[in-house]
Amino acid sequence: MNFESMKLNRDRFGKDEDYGKVIPEDEAFELLNDWVKNEKLIAHMKQVAHLMAAFAETKGLSESDQYRWYLAGLLHDADWEKWPESHCRLIIEELESRGVDPEIIRAIASHGPKYFGVEPKSDMDKMLYAFDELSGLIHAYSLMRPEGYVGMNVKGVKKRLKDKSFAAQVSREDISDAANRAGISLDELIQFVVINQIDTRDKFLL
Numbered sequence: 001m002n003f004e005s006m007k008l009n010r011d012r013f014g015k016d017e018d019y020g021k022v023i024p025e026d027e028a029f030e031l032l033n034d035w036v037k038n039e040k041l042i043a044h045m046k047q048v049a050h051l052m053a054a055f056a057e058t059k060g061l062s063e064s065d066q067y068r069w070y071l072a073g074l075l076h077d078a079d080w081e082k083w084p085e086s087h088c089r090l091i092i093e094e095l096e097s098r099g100v101d102p103e104i105i106r107a108i109a110s111h112g113p114k115y116f117g118v119e120p121k122s123d124m125d126k127m128l129y130a131f132d133e134l135s136g137l138i139h140a141y142s143l144m145r146p147e148g149y150v151g152m153n154v155k156g157v158k159k160r161l162k163d164k165s166f167a168a169q170v171s172r173e174d175i176s177d178a179a180n181r182a183g184i185s186l187d188e189l190i191q192f193v194v195i196n197q198i199d200t201r202d203k204f205l206l
Ligand SMILES: [Fe+2]
Pocket: 076, 077, 080, 087, 111, 112
């Protein structure tokens, strides 16, 4: 994939007057059901959404803020399956046309700085970037453990991180870059994901 073609070449997203505006959860799922057929991708977005909401809650943010973080996670890869070459430009434009909060849109726009060319700035931006790849690797690890997430520990996850052949598509470079930017140690981040995971393995029809 040519990274250059994925660059968004902009740094402002959404409209100031839409600050604080969200779409209801059923509308978000309607959009997902329209755009995404791959259940694994839906499960990934739900997992990231759940982690985002849980993190916002631990930070003591209000319920409406938790929902804004949740939405950023839930929709961040919505256009990936249908239009991989235009990921994440199309979901950004869609949310702009629906008048969604610029902070939510910006978080989505910065979830892959080396691809989209948008630096994560806010906490929401940084945590979406931090949870994205790491949760994918941890989920893959849970699928190969008979007990899933039960009894999983930081040491085991770090072993998989070091083993480059495990979930090889997951960028280790992005994971450590994201943890650095978030100012959270990798151990802490892993611990948070493990504790707050949702077990989506039923979605995988194993
Ligand atoms: Fe993505």
